[in-house]
Amino acid sequence: MRLLKKCTLIAILxxxxxxxxxxxxGAEPAGSGSVDLPGAEAPAEGGSGGSESCKFLSEDExxxxxxxxxxxxxxYTFGGCVWTASSAKDGFTEAIYAAVLPKAQYxxxxxxxxxxxxxxxxxxxxxxxGELWFPCRSGDYCGIKVSTADSDGRQxxxxxxxxxxxxxx
Numbered sequence: 371m372r373l374l375k376k377c378t379l380i381a382i383l384x385x386x387x388x389x390x391x392x393x394x395x396g397a398e399p400a401g402s403g404s405v406d407l408p409g410a411e412a413p414a415e416g417g418s419g420g421s422e423s424c425k426f427l428s429e430d431e432x433x434x435x436x437x438x439x440x441x442x443x444x445x446y447t448f449g450g451c452v453w454t455a456s457s458a459k460d461g462f463t464e465a466i467y468a469a470v471l472p473k474a475q476y477x478x479x480x481x482x483x484x485x486x487x488x489x490x491x492x493x494x495x496x497x498x499x500g501e502l503w504f505p506c507r508s509g510d511y512c513g514i515k516v517s518t519a520d521s522d523g524r525q526x527x528x529x530x531x532x533x534x535x536x537x538x539x
Contacts, residue, residue, distance in 0.1 A: 423450035436464040467515035476511035502528040
């Protein structure tokens with residue numbers, strides 16, 4: 371069922387992008403138009419990449435995990451911010467994702483894994499996708515996804531960044 375929801379959201383996003391392109395969406399100056407997507411947070415004014423979630427981690431904290439990166443951009447799939455490495459490592463472009471989502475949106479995008487001990491009650495980590503999720507502020511859920519070429523240390527990096535996110539969300 372979760373796969374069906376993800377496929378539906380991807381189809382909606384693809385249709386919206388095709389419609390924007392067909393209507394000449396590329397003719398407007400950057401930042402002058404917008405497309406409302408279901409379940410996607412609206413980009414905030416100012417800040418790195420235009421997403422409020424991009425303010426939760428510093429440039430240096432992300433660089434420690436993936437090296438030089440793009441500074442963070444709003445990510446419509448994960449629902450927060452994604453920092454993408456400036457160059458590929460072993461043919462793989464690494465990335466860090468951070469999000470603070472309402473419970474309903476969290477349930478549609480999160481890869482919920484195994485319970486994590488020694489952190490927030492209810493925290494889970496999915497080894498396959500490198501995602502760590504935990505309950506935070508007023509019923510929302512915070513998540514960090516670590517997408518690296520080498521899976522060794524992914525969970526430690528996710529936990530370290532999640533602790534930072536927890537203190538700032």
